[in-house]
Amino acid sequence: MSADAFPNDRHRPRYHFLPPRNWMNDPNGLIHWRGRYHLFYQHNPFGAFWGTMHWGHAVSADLVHWAHLPIALAPDPDGPDADGCFSGCAIDHNGVPTLLYTGVRGDHQLPCLATSADDDLLTWTKHPGNPVIAAPPAELATTMYRDHSAWREGGEWRQIVGAGIAGVGGAALLYRSDDLRTWEYLHPLVVETEAMSNADRPTVGWECPDVFRLGDRWALVACFWDGEPISVSYLTGELVDERFVPAYQGIVDAGECFYAPQSFADEQGRRVMFGWLREARPVAAQIAAGWSGVMSLPRVVSLRPDGTLAFAPAPEVAVLRGHRVSVPGSDVAPGADVPLDGIAGDALELQVAFAAGGTDVVGVEVRRANHGAEVTRVLYDPTRSTLSLDTRHASTDPEVSGGLYAAQAELAADEAVRLRVFVDRSVVEVFLNDRVAISGRVYPTLPDSLGVRVVGALAGPVDAWAMHDA
């Protein structure tokens, strides 16, 4: 991957995936095919703004280094996707790589199918019978209907489509099929309940629902949407009579920029997730930059015994590590920057730990200017069991507002607070104890906004790695 088109752009990430230029949103069609990872994504090849949705495409042997490939899906002026190829998933249908995506034509957003006959997944043939579902279920007052997730159920296929139902909110609508081309509507797999909703902002619908089995449970990830992204929740529970019975609800990533994640099972059987890290600066700034949208690092999703999901950076991310410094806790002075021995403060991984059972707020500050005029804070508050990311003072640019984002994060009494923080120019991704994630976008303007400081008493060294470009 190369960031060459933007050599002087100090906000453009260096080791997170993004297209060579222009707009990107959701990850789509994630699949591990013949030993290689394929990442498709919502892409506008004509500008750094949302519009004319295509599927961009990249391939990787290691989940971390990506090669850009030609666009995989483009709108067909005469087809049901004339106005856009929206999000969808990839599945292996008896050895045939198959995409289910949303074709947009005028007011219609309907499921479409495409298959590939080449092992590199470069060319895709759209099914002549598209759309494969002619309309949303007539018995439901749907207010939105798009995005797909599919799985095998014995010899059959199941698919869910994200939806909004008037007076209800979000839903995932369940269909069955033998051949992926003819679908029978069954019923909602699950609908939003009052307990799931965010009372401040009623949901219009769920975008990008993602269903998968994990251990002995089922999980469903849903993107709450009201015309704008609200948040990304997950449910874990069981399927009973083809209905999702949630036992637990949690947040996938408490940062406002993380949206529309998609996961897939790789050839090792791991559940790997990518999410779109939206920009947090005005559209005009995105257009002026010539690019918009970044992919999160790959995250391995696992089920914990209490029914919660854990999100940890994929171990492969460590291949990006270059020069390492390990600064003993005794060399870290309060109120002074951690001496990072030449590691650039805008492209690094940091690991710090604080003792279990403390009551003080602990954490790190990154992208910190000398006098603190710009700073991004990552804090764990043990008394409130919250992990927070504060980007309100990350930038002095008046057009960039930032926010304070917090995740509920209960730790066991004997559990240390271990933070891993990935800084990549305008991206900050934080993981607490390899299970709770918060990410954000920051746009510092000062050349010295590169400092790292520690908040609280360390229980070990500060480990930092310079990260290689991906």
Ligand code: FRU
């Ligand atoms: C989510 C989303 C999807 C849709 C796609 C369009 O970000 O709005 O619901 O398929 O993006 O680009």
